[in-house]
Amino acid sequence: MPRRGKRRRNGASHENHERWLITYADLITLLLIFFVVLYAMSQIDVKKYDTLAESLTHQFRKADSVVELGTGITGAVDRSKYETPPPSATPSDDPQRDEDRIKEQELQDLLKIIQQYVKTNHLEQQVFVEDTPKGIAIRLSDVFLFDLGKADLKKPALPILDRLSSLFDKLDTTISIQGHTDNLPIQAGGSFQDNWGLSAGRALSVLRYFVDTRKVVEDKFEVAGYADTRPIAKNDSEANRQKNRRVEILVLRQATSNEG
Structure with a gap:
């Protein structure tokens, strides 16, 4: 054990x-x-x-x-x-903005075409074109358009009016035709009583040529005679008074309402 x-x-x-x-x-x-x-x-x-x-x-x-x-x-x-794109997606989604952009491009194209026409035909002393806030302003000298104290169109002025009428016919905007004079009173015995009648008569002559002769739609136009109330130079010399005697054609950026 x-x-x-x-x-x-x-x-x-x-x-x-x-x-x-x-x-x-x-x-x-x-x-x-x-x-x-x-x-x-x-x-x-x-x-x-x-x-x-x-x-x-x-x-x-x-x-x-x-x-x-x-x-x-x-x-x-x-x-x-979305059934349609969001309203704030891009500028091109706004139809009104697209329309305004197209109209502005048309005005710029018009400006370039007229400037080129004036240059090609050496009309710099008779026709002046510029882009203003209201629209494209085309200033025609009265010496180029009319005889002294009269409102009948002279033949040398017709080619430029023909060219303008062909351009205006394609525009969808208002075109204002405005007559202007200097501050010298009308001589007695003439066709017009005063500068108001002369400025309005000259504007109407240009309008009737566009509408009656060139067949541009009359709804495009508005007419006014301003006499000597809207000078572009002081009426203190013959050269300046000559600048004030004119017909201005203003292609407006915004159409005006004809409703009363």
């Missing part, structure tokens, strides 16, 4: 003290795997990244949105849900 007990005590004393190597080996293996994963992650596959990004974007857009008429998490506006 004593000997048997001694054998058991000797067997218990031979315990394995190297089991920690297993844990250590597992730890080393896990660390190796961890570094391999880090290395693999550091090598970006561009194609796979793009595919992932596209997939996420698609899912975000497909998801419900809290934005009215929007789609996706980002709330981007889905324009296909």
Whole structure:
């Protein structure tokens, strides 16, 4: 009996003290795997990244949105849900703005055409054209258009009026024909009693040529005679008075109302 007990005590004393190597080996293996994963992650596959990004974007857009008429998490506006484009989308979505832009282009084209005509025919001393806030102003000297104190058109003036009538016929705007004089009184015995009658008569002669002879639609025009009330130069010399004796044709940017 004593000997048997001694054998058991000797067997218990031979315990394995190297089991920690297993844990250590597992730890080393896990660390190796961890570094391999880090290395693999550091090598970006561009194609796979793009595919992932596209997939996420698609899912975000497909998801419900809290934005009215929007789609996706980002709330981007889905324009296909509008029957007509949003009113504030672009300037071209405003019909009135488009119409104004077309009219302005027509005026600028008119300005260039008349300027070229004046230059080609050497009419710089008789015809002056400029772009004003109200519209394109065409100023015709009275010496070029009429004899002194009269309102009958002279033949040398007809070609420029013919050219203007061909351009006016294509415009959808109001054309104002305005007669002006200097401040000298009308001589007795003439066709007109005063400068008011002379300025109005000259404007009417130009209008009748456009309407009666050239057959331009009369609704395009308005006529006024201002006598000497709107001078462009002081009436203190013959040269300045000559500048004030004129017929101005103003192609307006904004149409005027003829309603009473």
